[in-house]
Amino acid sequence: MSFYEEHCLPHLIHCACGQKIIQRQRAEIVPVAEGRVLEVGMGSALNIPFYDPDRVELVWGLEPSPAMRRKAHKNLRQAPFEVQLLDLPGEEIPLDDHSVDTILLTYTLCTIPDWRVAMQQMRRVLRPGGKLLFCEHGAAPDARIRKWQNRVNPLWKKVAGGCNLNRPIPELIETGGFSIQSLDSGYLPGPKFAAFNYRGIAKPA
Ligand SMILES: C[S@@+](CC[C@H](N)C(=O)[O-])C[C@H]1O[C@@H](n2cnc3c(N)ncnc32)[C@H](O)[C@@H]1O
Numbered sequence: 001m002s003f004y005e006e007h008c009l010p011h012l013i014h015c016a017c018g019q020k021i022i023q024r025q026r027a028e029i030v031p032v033a034e035g036r037v038l039e040v041g042m043g044s045a046l047n048i049p050f051y052d053p054d055r056v057e058l059v060w061g062l063e064p065s066p067a068m069r070r071k072a073h074k075n076l077r078q079a080p081f082e083v084q085l086l087d088l089p090g091e092e093i094p095l096d097d098h099s100v101d102t103i104l105l106t107y108t109l110c111t112i113p114d115w116r117v118a119m120q121q122m123r124r125v126l127r128p129g130g131k132l133l134f135c136e137h138g139a140a141p142d143a144r145i146r147k148w149q150n151r152v153n154p155l156w157k158k159v160a161g162g163c164n165l166n167r168p169i170p171e172l173i174e175t176g177g178f179s180i181q182s183l184d185s186g187y188l189p190g191p192k193f194a195a196f197n198y199r200g201i202a203k204p205a
Helices: 001-018 020-032 066-077 116-127 142-161 169-175
Strands: 037-040 054-063 082-086 102-105 126-137 178-187 196-204
Touching: 001 066, 020 102, 020 126, 020 196, 037 116, 066 082, 102 116, 116 126, 116 169, 126 169, 169 178, 169 196
Parallel strands: 037 054, 037 102, 054 082, 102 126
Antiparallel strands: 126 196, 178 196
């Protein structure tokens, strides 16, 4: 791992993901989580303050990056429920079939290298009737913006830890065997090529 990836990137991700506008998105979706929750790509644990402690039994925080797990400690100390960190990627979820009530995916599907395998793994561990909550940036609906997303993506991916600007998030979720129950999408403030947001709830199809 390079010096940039080890020391600079975790801080940059923490700051970018901690912006007020992103925190407002978290406030809309995280409190819906209930029961045994799996957070895929927990990052610096910025979702922790937004969970409803009366609804959550346990959170598994899956996060493959040691540097991000270290960055998470401050928020994890404040959790009023049990959190178990899992040091593996979304492609290798170490949980039993149907053992999870809610999966939470915030600004992570853009980064997971083998998203198909990761979605299959999420589908496997989620119980029938369970919920997949998602809040992700991705492909914009406007052709002109999408063109820029495709142009900028190779460079962006290098500096942003493997993040892709142009993934069609609802398509990825449905390809993974989920049916989308509700979806809010639109541009957040900021440069349009990085600001198209998808927030919603899906269930196993
Ligand atoms: C932009 S951050 C978002 C973190 C957090 N979900 C949030 O909302 O603040 C993306 C996270 O995905 C993690 N990640 C990278 N590859 C992954 C993979 N294969 N499976 C799960 N998470 C991954 C990164 O280490 C990083 O912490």
